[in-house]
Amino acid sequence: MSTALKAPTYLNYINGEWSASASGETAASISPANRNETVGYVQVSTAQDLDHAVQSAKQAHKAWRKLAGSARGDFLYKAASAMEKRLDEIAETMTREMGKTLPEAKGETARGIAILRYYAGEGMRKIGDVIPSTDSEALMFTTRVPLGVVGVISPWNFPVAIPIWKMAPALIYGNTVVLKPAQETAVTAAKVIECFVEAGFPAGVVNMVTGKGSVIGQGLAEHPDVNGITFTGSNQVGKQVGQAALARGAKYQLEMGGKNPVIIAADADLDLAVEGTISGGLRSTGQKCTATSRVIVQSAVYDEFKQKLLDKVQSITVGDGLQGESWMGPCANENQLQTVMSYIQKGIDEGAELLHGGNRPDDAGLADGFYVTPTVFDNVKPSMTIAQEEIFGPVLALIKVDTLEQAIEIANDVDFGLSASIYTSSISNLLSFIEDMEAGLVRVNAETAGVELQAPFGGMKQSSSHSREQGQAAIEFFTSIKTVFVKS
Ligand SMILES: NC(=O)C1=CN([C@@H]2O[C@H](COP(=O)(O)OP(=O)(O)OC[C@H]3O[C@@H](n4cnc5c(N)ncnc54)[C@H](OP(=O)(O)O)[C@@H]3O)[C@@H](O)[C@H]2O)C=CC1
Ligand SMILES: O=C(O)CCC(=O)C(=O)O
Numbered sequence: 001m002s003t004a005l006k007a008p009t010y011l012n013y014i015n016g017e018w019s020a021s022a023s024g025e026t027a028a029s030i031s032p033a034n035r036n037e038t039v040g041y042v043q044v045s046t047a048q049d050l051d052h053a054v055q056s057a058k059q060a061h062k063a064w065r066k067l068a069g070s071a072r073g074d075f076l077y078k079a080a081s082a083m084e085k086r087l088d089e090i091a092e093t094m095t096r097e098m099g100k101t102l103p104e105a106k107g108e109t110a111r112g113i114a115i116l117r118y119y120a121g122e123g124m125r126k127i128g129d130v131i132p133s134t135d136s137e138a139l140m141f142t143t144r145v146p147l148g149v150v151g152v153i154s155p156w157n158f159p160v161a162i163p164i165w166k167m168a169p170a171l172i173y174g175n176t177v178v179l180k181p182a183q184e185t186a187v188t189a190a191k192v193i194e195c196f197v198e199a200g201f202p203a204g205v206v207n208m209v210t211g212k213g214s215v216i217g218q219g220l221a222e223h224p225d226v227n228g229i230t231f232t233g234s235n236q237v238g239k240q241v242g243q244a245a246l247a248r249g250a251k252y253q254l255e256m257g258g259k260n261p262v263i264i265a266a267d268a269d270l271d272l273a274v275e276g277t278i279s280g281g282l283r284s285t286g287q288k289c290t291a292t293s294r295v296i297v298q299s300a301v302y303d304e305f306k307q308k309l310l311d312k313v314q315s316i317t318v319g320d321g322l323q324g325e326s327w328m329g330p331c332a333n334e335n336q337l338q339t340v341m342s343y344i345q346k347g348i349d350e351g352a353e354l355l356h357g358g359n360r361p362d363d364a365g366l367a368d369g370f371y372v373t374p375t376v377f378d379n380v381k382p383s384m385t386i387a388q389e390e391i392f393g394p395v396l397a398l399i400k401v402d403t404l405e406q407a408i409e410i411a412n413d414v415d416f417g418l419s420a421s422i423y424t425s426s427i428s429n430l431l432s433f434i435e436d437m438e439a440g441l442v443r444v445n446a447e448t449a450g451v452e453l454q455a456p457f458g459g460m461k462q463s464s465s466h467s468r469e470q471g472q473a474a475i476e477f478f479t480s481i482k483t484v485f486v487k488s
Contacts, residue, residue, distance in 0.1 A: 007038040010190040012049055012210060015056035016203025021045040021211070029187050032099040032330040033320040033369040039097045040187035045211035050178070050219045053207040057149040057176040058225050060204025065146050065174040072172050073123030078199035080116035083109065086195065092322070094159055094188045099329040099370070100284045101321040112160040112192070115453045119168035119474075127173075127475070131483075139486040144479035146174035147251055148227035151220035153213075153241065155233040156332050157287045157392075159185035160192055165453065166230045167196075169474035171205065175228070179208045180217050182233075184333055186210040213237065221245050221252075228252065230469075230477065232289070235390075235462060242465055253477045254465040255458060257390040258289045258418030260448040261411040263433065265404055266300040268423035272445060274308045276423065277396065280447030282316065282374050285328055286394040287336065289463070290419040290441065290449040294380075294387055296399045296407045306398060309376065310356055313396075316374050318361050330370040331393060337370040340393030344375055347386040352377040352397065382410045390416065404429055412438045417460030419448045440464065 009026055011018040025044040031037040043049070064072070083090065091105035100108075133140040150170040154163045159181065167177050181189030189208060196206045209216050217237070221229050221244035228251040231241045238254040245252035262280060264273045280292035297305050321329035331337040344358045357375035360366075372393060380387050380397040387397050401407045411420055419441035422433040430444045440459040441451070451457045456473035458464045467477050 007040045009041040010043070010187055010210070012043050012045055012053070013190075013193050013197065013206070013208040014049070014053045015207070022048050027183060029097055029184065031096050032332050033096070033322070035334070035368050035370070037096070039093065042183065042186035042190070042210045045209045045216055047215060047219050049211070050209050050216050050223065053178045053209045054149060054223050054225050056204035057178050057207055060202060061146070061148055061176045064176055064202065064205050067174075069123030069127075069172065071123075072174065073120035075199050075201050076116045076120035076123075076168055076172060079196050080113045080120065082195040082198035083113050083116065083192070086191070087113070090160065090188065090191050093191055094185070095321040095329070097188050098156055098159055098185050098332050099321055101326055101329050104284060105321070108158060108161050111453060112164040115161065115164045116168050118453055119172045122169070122172045122472070127479070133485065135487065137487060141484050143482050143484060144173065144475065145482055146479055148175060149225055150175045150177050150228045150230060150478065151223070151226045152177055152179045153217045153220060153229065153231040153233065154179065154181050154189070156182035156184035157284065157289075159188040162232050163189060163192060165470055167206065169478050170230070173475060173478045175478055176205045177207065178220060178226070179206070180220055181208065181210060183210060183212065217241065218244065222248070224248060226250060228477065231255070251477065252465060253467045253469065255289065255469060256463055257416055258291070258459065258463055259294065259388065259390055259414040259416040260290060260292055260419045260439070261294040261296050262292045262420070262448055263404070263407045263411060263422040263424075264295065264297040264301065264305050265407070265422060265424035265426065265429050266298040267425045267429070268301065269425065269445070270301060270305050270308055273305065273423035274312055276421065276445075276447035277309060278312055278316075280421070280449045281396045282313075282328055282394045283449065285331055285372075287332055287392050288449050290451065291392070292421070292448045293391060293395065294397050294399060294411070296401055296410055298404070298407065299400050299402050302400050306355075306378065309396075313356055313374050313376055318371055318373060319366065320369070328374060328394060331372060332370070334370055336392060337372060340372050340391060340395065343386055343389070343391045343393065343395060347377050347380070347384065347395075347397070350384045350386070351379075351381075352384055352386060353379045357394075382413055388414055404432060408433060408436045412436070415462040418463040419443065419459075421446060421448045440468070
């Protein structure tokens with residue numbers, strides 16, 4: 001008799017209850033470290049399930065919006081405490097389901113908890129301004145009201161932090177939520193929702209429906225009772241979501257791709273720059289929208305930087321993120337692995353020189369996972385595909401330039417504008433960079449990734465719908481301003 005336990009099945013969470021989809025269908029969520037391991041089964045939901053969740057959220061909104069902000073905040077504090085107790089378990093599930101290493105998963109879960117606490121506190125902060133009226137007998141001020149029902153469509157690369165940095169501000173400002181997490185990481189999402197359930201949110205305030213993006217994600221974007229849609233993911237899907245929301249007059253917010261550059265100036269601390277390039281480009285297997293992808297180096301230090309970078313990249317251990325010795329886990333899914341491999345081939349075909357990696361690891365123990373070795377290309381021209389398109393994998397493209405002006409020009413010569421960094425010791429270099437770089441996040445002597453939850457986050461150009469998430473900026477999306485004029 002087999003003693004192997006079947007992986008658990010996770011349900012939708014609708015109107016305060018865990019329920020199976022009307023479809024009767026489930027999908028296996030597998031481990032990218034070993035395709036033969038199933039982490040859990042998740043619901044493949046229908047439009048009918050989604051509608052039930054949206055109607056529950058609409059009904060619950062009536063009472064939720066009437067609560068004091070501090071009372072809503074209490075629920076978020078409780079969710080944070082529930083999650084803190086389960087930090088290790090949730091992080092381990094994330095690593096098994098998505099592939100990032102356990103320390104990264106723990107860091108992300110801790111960040112989710114901190115985001116919940118940050119927005120819990122927002123319930124006590126001001127939501128308007130008094131504005132002097134031209135009528136001396138009148139009182140004029142602004143206040144803010146929630147949108148209503150908010151649809152959250154989240155990706156697999158930050159399965160805890162992204163849903164939370166969308167749901168927590170939505171909730172604190174008085175909206176109710178329907179979450180559609182990426183199907184790849186729906187087990188981790190279910191565990192996040194379990195923490196909200198433990199916090200005792202009223203029925204219908206928080207809902208989760210798992211299923212295909214084309215059915216549940218698109219369904220949310222098109223649903224007439226969903227008042228706001230917040231999305232993080234690919235450019236292509238983001239634009240579709242935005243168009244669907246716009247077509248029916250709903251508010252939307254899109255965070256999409258990046259093609260983030262790091263500039264290494266001739267006066268940089270090269271050891272620091274190497275460290276930041278590796279951490280920014282290769283942690284999470286390069287699957288961050290803020291990941292470093294283009295490494296633009298001044299010719300005076302190009303060879304020295306390249307050698308130092310290679311020395312470090314060669315020592316990276318690729319393996320199962322649950323194993324302590326692994327520095328870099330697998331790609332999150334097979335599609336992503338194939339995308340990365342095809343970009344590597346394109347790089348070779350277009351004439352870039354493959355300096356390191358570019359293949360699957362030859363360790364037989366990794367054959368069932370979606371692993372790729374950390375990859376460095378030399379002699380990359382700014383017009384090459386690997387210097388223009390988001391790869392979302394552990395691939396660094398080295399580009400040589402003579403001057404800082406040239407570096408910034410090349411850094412800006414892409415469709416995206418999410419994050420960018422420079423390593424330099426010169427004030428005039430860093431001032432030019434801050435002034436001229438077209439990116440929503442510019443960082444000096446620090447890697448391109450690394451978002452702080454209390455600061456606005458979002459991109460320029462094709463990277464976003466030009467709104468900002470996180471910090472106090474979140475209030476702009478999740479509320480509408482009401483201008484009040486009172487005369488006795
Ligand atoms: N900016 C970022 O942080 C991210 C960027 N990406 C980029 O996107 C590429 C593809 O990744 P992928 O996972 O396919 O990203 P997607 O944009 O397809 O997925 C993001 C979210 O959108 C959902 N979705 C998919 N199709 C639709 C639709 N028609 N309408 C509404 N929602 C939908 C997905 O659901 P489901 O998972 O169920 O399909 C998921 O929840 C990556 O290679 C990377 O370049 C990916 C993830 C995050
Ligand atoms: O760099 C980060 O911490 C955030 C990255 C992010 O938002 C994303 O990849 O979607």
